[in-house]
Amino acid sequence: MDFCKTHAITLKRRDYSNSSQIATLYTRSRGKIRALAKGSKRIEKKLRGSVDLFSHMEVILLQKGGTGLNLLTEWEPIHDFPAFRKDVERFYAACHVAELADMLTEEGDRSEPLFDLILDTFASLSSTKRTEVALRAFELQTLKLIGCLPELEECANCGRNLTESTAAVFSPVDSGLLCERCNGRKTFRTLSPGTIRAAVFLANASTATWDRLHLPNGISEELVSLSRGCITGVLSRPLETRRVAI
Numbered sequence: 657m658d659f660c661k662t663h664a665i666t667l668k669r670r671d672y673s674n675s676s677q678i679a680t681l682y683t684r685s686r687g688k689i690r691a692l693a694k695g696s697k698r699i700e701k702k703l704r705g706s707v708d709l710f711s712h713m714e715v716i717l718l719q720k721g722g723t724g725l726n727l728l729t730e731w732e733p734i735h736d737f738p739a740f741r742k743d744v745e746r747f748y749a750a751c752h753v754a755e756l757a758d759m760l761t762e763e764g765d766r767s768e769p770l771f772d773l774i775l776d777t778f779a780s781l782s783s784t785k786r787t788e789v790a791l792r793a794f795e796l797q798t799l800k801l802i803g804c805l806p807e808l809e810e811c812a813n814c815g816r817n818l819t820e821s822t823a824a825v826f827s828p829v830d831s832g833l834l835c836e837r838c839n840g841r842k843t844f845r846t847l848s849p850g851t852i853r854a855a856v857f858l859a860n861a862s863t864a865t866w867d868r869l870h871l872p873n874g875i876s877e878e879l880v881s882l883s884r885g886c887i888t889g890v891l892s893r894p895l896e897t898r899r900v901a902i
């Protein structure tokens with residue numbers, strides 16, 4: 657058994673008993689874990705702070721080896737993002753981020769940059785008027801961090817530059833983008849050079865600069881198509897919150 661004090665973000669939680677819950681957390685030092693929060697539903701615990709969805713907390717974990725369930729022995733909220741409880745669009749955007757972070761990682765996967773990205777995205781979604789920009793940036797940057805973002809600027813087949821004058825498509829079979837010449841008769845959604853340039857920017861930009869990008873409707877829709885194609889390829893099935901994340 658191993659005690660660990662770290663920062664954590666609640667991605668998911670479910671009832672375990674009348675008084676306890678099992679939380680799926682993304683932690684800074686241990687990556688994604690599931691842990692039993694004993695007494696998290698009791699009234700006296702709520703006075704000190706419950707294990708709330710999307711909450712950024714400092715926690716003490718008791719990690720058990722083998723198949724034993726980890727224990728969350730202490731948790732202290734740092735920031736619970738109240739904007740998500742007041743605005744349904746921001747709430748669903750946060751759901752999408754938490755779901756994606758959960759589905760694209762395995763228990764035990766560790767990435768401090770991904771922890772920071774989730775936290776920064778929640779902070780951005782709490783205040784930005786452009787939630788769709790923050791969501792597209794989160795999707796592309798998460799794919800990049802887990803090594804599943806295709807090369808965006810060059811055709812996967814011939815190497816032709818895709819940010820200048822040629823339309824491209826995302827080809828799941830090729831795990832990359834194809835230019836018009838290499839696309840053949842495939843009927844994937846066309847991505848304009850402007851969409852490719854926006855994707856390159858969002859995949860690399862810091863959260864502080866996301867708000868600078870204005871996404872016209874056509875580009876926004878094409879970015880959704882691109883990130884959905886990549887994510888579905890990784891998961892081999894559509895996301896549950898697909899309907900609310902556009």
Ligand SMILES: [Zn+2]
Binds near residue numbers: 816
């Ligand atoms: Zn090509």
